[in-house]
Amino acid sequence: MIRAENVYKSFDENEVLKDISITFEAGKTNLIIGRSGAGKTVFLKLLVGLMQPTKGKIWYSDVDFTSLGKKEVRQIRMDVGMLFQGSALFDSLTTEENIRFPLDMFTNMTSKEKRQQVDKVLERVNLEGSNDKYPSEISGGMQKRVGIARSIVLNPKYLFCDEPNSGLDPKTALLIDELIKDITYENNITTVINTHDMNSVMGIGDNIALLYMGQLVWTGNKSEVMGSDNELLQSFIFASPFLQRLRDAALNKG
Amino acid sequence: MDFILRAPKRLLFHFGRYLLLMRNAFNRPEKWSMYWKEILRQMDDIGIGSIVIVVLISVFMGAVAAIQFIYQLDGQLIPKYYIGYIVRDLAIIESAPTITCLVLAGKVGSNMAAEIGGMRQKEHIDAMEIMGVNTAGYLIMPKVVAALVVIPMLVVFSAFVAILGGYIASVGSGELTGGEYLRGTRSFFLPNNVNMMFVKSLVFAFLLTTVSCYKGYFVKGGSVELGEASTQAVVYSNILILLADYIIAVILTG
């Protein structure tokens, strides 16, 4: 469980996040949605401590994350996996070396055990046999999957994904969503996902929070999305004329 | 009034941040084997990668010094073999440590700043932080250690090559025989000068790696800023090397 409590973030004069309070549950896919520039990435970085909030607190279970020293933060991060918006794979290392990096750094596994663990997560993301490819030699979608593999290789308790399926075709996007959902349920992970993909919202939105210009304007789950009369939510979801027409047609019938 | 205080304020800010970074860099490694691997890689990079340029520069340094002194001492009542002695001490005290390190700041320093800066911009550093890695330690300490081992070796090598360069030039000029030159290189030898050479090369190696890593580690923005950081790494390293050269000279010859 992770909780943000009255979190604010400004860059100089620019107030990017205003008074955000929200709880992310374990074993659930928690989605943060919002338009480009709404502050999703900044919020995720606050949650993992890559940026410090201007005001407010962040709790991991009952530990105040914002008050911890460097060593304690690192201790918590042993349990954290993160998929970056741009994957952030180490480009001079192969797929296998990327995924093995956390194992090399933090475990005393034998090379055989590491190899097995790498193969296991590679299989989990449907990338068997790509061990020796460099990030520049695989597609964007494959990079995302390697990123996911790397972030789950140490069996995290918390998983953060910044737009896991942006820039992917709908089918691959769906696969990645399913993958994240399954991993979350299987290991009872507290998963937080940034997205503006409506398919993800309707597909894996156990808990959904809408950010609008740095403010939290709506929370709910995927079955509450359609019925909501929150204007900001409606205008976010029915941004495309195609969906608007579908909705209007449905309303006219009904 | 404000603008007068700005420069010292900035200097203090950078100095403080540099000290903090160094404190984090020289923490206990998470895993010695990973650091060790990185140290070896860096030693190879710095050492093998710089031999050719060190040889080139040193040969000419020695040769130019010899020709210059032959010219200056021409017609004076100073024995010819003094040329060997002068070239040797010039190489050991000044040109081998200082010029080699100035050149290495341009080659190794800019490279380190660009490598670390690129990792910062591509979020590789963030990705490592999320895993729980002490990035200041893992990215900086092996480079500094490798430099402290390899650069003094390069400096010794440079001194030998410079003396050889002096030999070639002297004998080539026909002004003195090889025997005379060698007699010079074996006269008036002060072991303390060799100590000074080692002190200088250690101090310079530390300065050029840490300053360059500092510049790279805190880079922001994009490729323009990366280029600037890499240039500044060289400029600041060079200034600090010359400043340290002066201070060491005052202290160790006083």
Ligand SMILES: Nc1ncnc2c1ncn2[C@@H]1O[C@H](COP(=O)(O)OP(=O)(O)OP(=O)(O)O)[C@@H](O)[C@H]1O
């Ligand atoms: N390091 C920073 N310095 C200054 N301003 C920043 C910084 N990072 C983000 N911002 C600002 O914060 C705001 C929110 O950015 P953020 O990256 O969180 O958006 P986002 O919701 O993730 O958008 P997208 O969907 O496009 O990724 C933007 O207006 C941006 O200009």
Ligand SMILES: [Mg+2]
């Ligand atoms: Mg973003």
